[in-house]
Amino acid sequence: MKYIDEFKDLVRGSGILKEIVRLATFKVSFMEICGSHTHVICKSGLRALLPDNINLISGPGCPVCVTSQPEIDAIIDFADSNKDVIITTFGDMLRVPGSSSTLEQVRARATDVRVIYSPLGALSIARQSPQKEVVLLSVGFETTAPLIASVLQTAQAEGITNLTVYPLHKLTPPAMAVLLDSKDMRIDGFICPGHVTAIIGADAYGFIAKDYKRPCVVTGFEPLDALFAIYMLLLQIKEGRADIENEYKRVVSGTGNARARAIMDHVFEPSDALWRGLGSIPMSGLSLRDDYMGFSAAKRFGIDITKYTDSSKGTLDCRCADVLRGVINPAQCPLFATACTPTAPQGPCMVSDEGACAAWYTYERTAVAL
């Protein structure tokens, strides 16, 4: 495919790889925030090509994975006790283990749970079934939140009243600050998420360069993009710089997509959010503004998150919380590839394609065994 295939060819990157090997005379750890980057790094076999000095850590960039256990439990309970509503959500949500069930199991118990590929799908279901309540369980970062906002604007304009949303959106920069403040490990540089940054703009990471003196490189989603970003980060460190650089100029600008942000800001306002692994982070989530409160599923159906506690862990030994903070890699979880596999996932990181455990299971198991 055009503007994809050209960036896939790692042979084209052999010169970059040589430079990386030349520069990597010291140990560094880089974190890729985005789950899609984790996926491409694992799938392309990049880790095996890189010098041992370079440690790539996966971050909290899989939206399903960072959704907290109380929230997962709340939505599963809601779905289980409301057989007359239509629940719409993205596919990854179905198999995430709750404390006692999954949405997939709830669906087998006769709740109408439908997988959508776009939030526009929820809107068309609401249009087609005006006598039914349609609930959109929406997860995602800054890339996805404007889409949900746009759908709600349309619903508002059309006077659609049978659509509500349970927003579980998360904002990226506040989580990066928490990781940088953590004493668990040191991150020497960030591979910044290309499509989140398409919306928020590369300038949004200014505080990381300025206050934390760590380099950031925004990059695309093909193997060569990831490779080039690693080179750019290494070069910055070698030259003693901490700048925000952009490898993904074909899509991302310094200021991002102002129109998408305006739509998002019109519908949502920042609020505190609970992350799996990272805990509660101030102003790292999105709540509906007063004008859009009519679309709140929590309000309409009285979903009360305070009834659920974080001690209601899905599976006791799942180490997703540590995987998401980059404290361990998936293979260091005792359940990895034994009790926990993609067919029998014990935690969300093994469910989603973007989850680090699933990516490691699919692509890095041989490397682990060696």
Add this chain to the structure above:
Amino acid sequence: MCLGVPGKILEISGDMATVELGKATVQVSMQLLDGGTVGEYVIVHAGFAIERLDIDAARKTLEAMDAFGELS
């Protein structure tokens, strides 16, 4: 989730565009962009165009990558 794929706009009608994504043709909302032109490439995420793809910038990045090959 943040998966975004580049596709070429074939047709625009109101807020929606027909976009060629590899061998498939999909309907995409253009509500998050300030307009769009037939022939332009956009990044498609979950049924929406979230940004344009700048072809010159893509070419420049590839040239920068290829320059390494010549060094070695």
